[in-house]
Amino acid sequence: MKSLYSNIPNMNEILSKLSMDDIDPKWQKKLADQYLQTLRESIASGDVKDVNADEVIQSIRNFIEATLAPGLKRIINGTGVIIHTNLGRSSISKRLLDEAADVLAHYSNLEYSLEKGARGSRYAPVVERLKLLTGAEDAIVVNNNAAAVMLTLNTFASGGSVIVSRGELVEIGGAFRIPEVMKLSGCQLIEVGTTNKTHPFDYTQAIDEETRMMMKVHTSNYRIQGFTASVETDVLSEIAKANALILYEDLGSGTFEAIEGFQEKTIQEAAAHCDLLSFSGDKLLGGPQCGIIVGKQKLIAQIKANQLLRALRVDKFTLSILDRLMTAYFKNEALRTEAIPTHRYLKLSKDTIEAKVDAFLNQYQEPLNNIQLHVAKASMDSEVGAGSMPLALLPSCGLIIQSDHSIEKCFQAMRRLDQPLIGRIEKDSIVLDFRMIEEDDFTGVFNALKAGCYHA
């Protein structure tokens, strides 16, 4: 065992042979030390029975590279879920990013009024277009919609109560629960109605001197079907007015455009009936993670005066992309769709997706057969995701792949690649929905299948 330790090269030799000049020597040494520590432990425990100096140096090089590699990777989304929260929700088009990058790589008028030559508002750059798009009097942007909900409740209802229908006490993925957020915002939740039915009188009967606000929450990720009743915001708006209360709607995933074939209320429709409205930037809007609050100018001014905003305020990276996105929304449909990948994916017809699958098979059917993968084209359904339109299924096309090897292992191996491929597992097969797989992903898809399934 002693000789095993003596085979380990000394630090000077390691550092000179690593030839990783671009890495600070201080870190080369620290990480090499860390690697050697583990190696010595493995020798002591008998797990390592052979030590070769050159191999040790190569392993240290691999260890340093793996440790210092960026952790966020581009992945190929073969899941068929368009707005996949675990996969970063909406992707941003290169064009918008390039435009924003030019601003971000330099100084900007983030909080500087170019007109007055003095301190300006962080929100000013996007507010006018948000007002045009939503029809609201004013707008403000924060970190995400959860922050928007919290800030709104805290500003207007802290120390008081807020009325919400029992049918709308939602939990969104990642444990965002309306009742919990209420508590954190310092307000008391008054639940009214039942899970399946809430009527106008449920709201009116619950109003008392503690009531500050009536809140409507979009039931993003589920639908209550069958014998149901809920009160729409136009009716709630009358009740709120008659009782001098604020009506706030959390729309979750907001969209400016009616989406063909789906009954999703647009942001403009929602904004027309309530005093305040909030929605996410990275769901159907197709932009960066943020939460947008629009509504009455007087109320937005009060939100701006809340100290909590300082902790929830949006950063310049987000704002610069949102800024470009807002402009894209005024372009003609073709340009708009091109600028917003989420919308492009939403609108893809099954035929177009099938053509992508055919193009892929044309190129790779034979190579796939050569590595013993059985691949079949199949119809399937994509989902919108992120709690948007939970029941909507979008006709799509993709591949069903069977391998002689364990599918579970294939999946695991495909996740560990430099450019991982994520699909679904169904009945011992890999299912790849081609809706979000682009032509420039084809090589990546093949390489992932080969690396993942051939050696598995």
Ligand SMILES: *Cc1c(COP(=O)(O)O)cnc(C)c1O
């Ligand atoms: C998604 C969602 C949220 C949370 O929005 P984030 O932008 O993810 O913070 C809040 N409310 C509803 C109804 C939602 O659908």
